[in-house]
Amino acid sequence: MSCSFCGHGNPAGARFCNDCGARLAAPTTTPEPRSYTPRHLVEKILASKSALEGERKPVTVLFADVARSMELAERVDLEEWHRLLDRLFRILAASVHRYEGTINQYTGDGIMALFGAPIAHEDHAQRACAAALEMARELRVLAEDVRRERGLDFAVRMGLNSGEVVVGRIGDDLRMDYTAQGHVVGLAARVQQLAPPGGISVTEQTARLASGFFDLLDRGEQSLKGASLPVRVFDLRGPGPIRSRLERSRARGFSRFVGRERELALLERALREAQSGRPKVVLITAEPGAGKSRLCHEFVERSRGVTVHYARALSHGRMLPFHAIAELARGLFGVDEDASATDVRGAVRRGLASAQPVDPIALAFWLELLGAPDPALAPSELEPEARRTRLFQSLRDLIQTRARREPTLLWIEDLHWLDPASEAALEMLTGRLLAPELADGRVLLLATARPEYRPAWSERVARLSLAPLASQDSSTLLDGCLGFDPALAPLRARIEARARGNPLFVEEIVRSLVECGALRGERGAYAPAAPVAEIALPETIQAVLASRIDRLSPQDKDVLQAAAVVGRDVPTELLRVVVDLPRSELAASLDRLATAELLGPAESPGERAFRHPLTHEVAYRTQLLDRRRRTHAGVARALLAIHGSATPTHAALLAHHFEEAGEHLEAARWHEHAGRRVARSDPADGVRHCRRVTTLLAALPKSRETLMLELTSRIALLEIGRIAGIEERESQDLFEEARAVVERLGDRGGHAFLLTSYGRLCGLSGDVAQYLACAERAAELAEGSDDAALAFEMHAVLAHAQLGVGRLNPARTTAARALAELARDAELREALGHSTAPAFCRIWWALANAYLGNAAEAQAGLEALLADDKEGGLDVLCGTHGFLCEVLRLRGDLPGALAHGRRALELANERGSPFSRVRSEPLVTAPEPALSSPKRASPSSGDGAGDSAPATSSWRESASLPRSLPRTAPRSRARSSPWTPSPPSWTPIPTGGWRNSSALG
Ligand SMILES: Nc1ncnc2c1ncn2[C@@H]1O[C@H](COP(=O)(O)OP(=O)(O)O)[C@@H](O)[C@H]1O
């Protein structure tokens, strides 16, 4: 029997075509297309039929078919089955026809439809996708009915493919003969079979045409029967964010676009270059209201078939680390603002997997930034710089993978508000995109900013500075807004002169004149309502906006001003809590504000957005300070009630609102919190937050809490200094200030932590004697407290410090005692939780032993530590291997030493710690035992009999080397020991005292 789709001859009894895979079963209904095609379409087809015959037409083929239909048909009686199919066909046909496709064939329980022929549509793929999504939506309702009434699972699978057909004859009954090129039809049928029940699968060809307009999930390459090469398959999941954004903007009523031909041509040229594989970066700069965003909109609309990812910096975003990059990533991973944590995790994993291999560090970091941290992923021990690099690398890989697959447009708005971390990401990205050796991605990065924004990288990219609209274009714009009433001519001239080619200014002046009653009529057809000479015009756009806001009713104005305090995007629920209005009244106000085009619908349904950033700024700035403060406080409290402090961004946001509210204590609390939370990802930002704490507290009366914050923020600064580098002077000052505070507080735990934080900084820069003094005092303080965990940690530090000055016996004793206590006390083990202190204590014990001549015992101890998978942190592992190398060298086992040295170096690299690497490198490059026998070693500066440390021992090096080592910042204190991974960091937790943790936040 021959296939009705591809004409292939198949053996009798075959149910599917052996060539294209289409169903062969004789259709149950074979009505003429004319009988089921709506009249207006019939006419359209017949009118254009002669022009079509013999033409080669690009089309999209859609197959829809009931999943497991045999099984279903058996379980209901015939009549009912027909009723069901009837409903099915009606749904399918309605959607196909709505998008001007035609149904070519009814199969037994599905259809084959064509978009693009016989009615030609250049956007056939988009139409087909839109139709398929609509069908899927309606079919879900049908399926729900079937499940409720019959308890059956009813689902339809859909498949789409695009390619060319040559249209043959079209009969009056609308039957069309056509020859498909290649396997256009067959592949659509095949890919349909791959779709999950209820789902829509599309081939790469269709995905390419529809991308940017739809949300497509890449399912990778699949081998399909009938296709010689594997075919890349995508799931069509919904409309794409950009498309909905554009549509919503349109719905808000743009003025007709005028001018900017030169700029559009320039952008189109850049896109063509990008499409040919040479990445481009274009920075558009202009005054607010000049039309930067609109130009991008228009350009995106013209760039069909290009996937667009969008992000935008927020006006209060300087303090929200990574905020713009996180938004860009959301787009790349395909997750909405309101996606559940599980969805976010799934999407990020899939997204990263597309750019193999998945980097767990980047994965954890993205999840944290997108507000869905995965508790199963261990906190990273990487240096912040290294973590950030990994994040940026993964962003770059992600973009490059996309760009290799499809032309990609990254659109980033309002760079002048970028936070420093996002700025760094962008700098990396532009550098990477513009590096000639890497020019293989089809990427265009389009950014907008106000003229004052001039990052260093902007020198290297194409800059497009938007001039004011040409006078003829301004005039056309005014035609569209005002209309042509001759009585308006003098007014028009004045508006044009005043607006100076700024389209926002033009639009706002007209709106303002309408609102104050100077004009009457409708948009595009106004007439003067007063003598035009008497109509006053505002001097600036800000002034127009301010007067428009002033004219609002008191309630609408309240709502708008409260919204301005929330931000450019305003979650309605948050706003409701802040303004405290009944839902219906708020809704009415919001409607009026939308009509006034001040605050309109936003991306997500639960949000509103200011129509223009300038509207937002004016609505914010023109409020009385007092009122603004109260609202900030309200917003902060509402945010707390809604989100808690789930992400670092929230802590920073809360700090911002409390600070603007003038609630300095609350602000200090949240700055301290934010500082510690971001320190690991962005130390510079951490420092900014912690410094803010000190400034804010300076003006407050002292209390136990303020003192505590004074202390914890300074300890955090010292700890960040240990990661990122700190001036020696500054660390000393911080220490002195904090010591004064802690003495007033009389808090032993806090004092002990302060001493160890500062002491370790001293040790790192070579002052081991100071380190020891601090550690001894800290241990004393801890012994006097009843906190066994604190005592253990301080003894671990003490053992380290004792080693540092070469007091080997005391070091061994300190470590041994602490470990014995740990072995005895189960509660203590529990209290220490994930602390790395026990592991380091074991290392110090082993090391002291080794230098005291018990290398065998030391080796056994370190090997036991390696075998203990509870103690598997990167920090610990790297140290253990490094020391095993040292110990094996002492024992003369050079190959063994080399192996461990290599492993230590690998781990140091993985951790991204240049200092661990500097320390580990010689382990590998110079396996010769520099110290063949401990006995040859010179006596240490230690405390007497029996103690000796090898002359070239790492311990001695640690006291002298750092000054000659590379430093993280000029004139700053070297931040890590040259020979050893640093011991764990201790994190003070402001609520409930102090706790040990392996990370800052
Ligand atoms: N070329 C243009 N033609 C018509 N309207 C424009 C044009 N450029 C901008 N506009 C309108 O002017 C207003 C401000 O433009 P926008 O792109 O938001 O400015 P910017 O991003 O530079 O601050 C918008 O309402 C926009 O639709």
Ligand SMILES: [Mg+2]
């Ligand atoms: Mg803009």
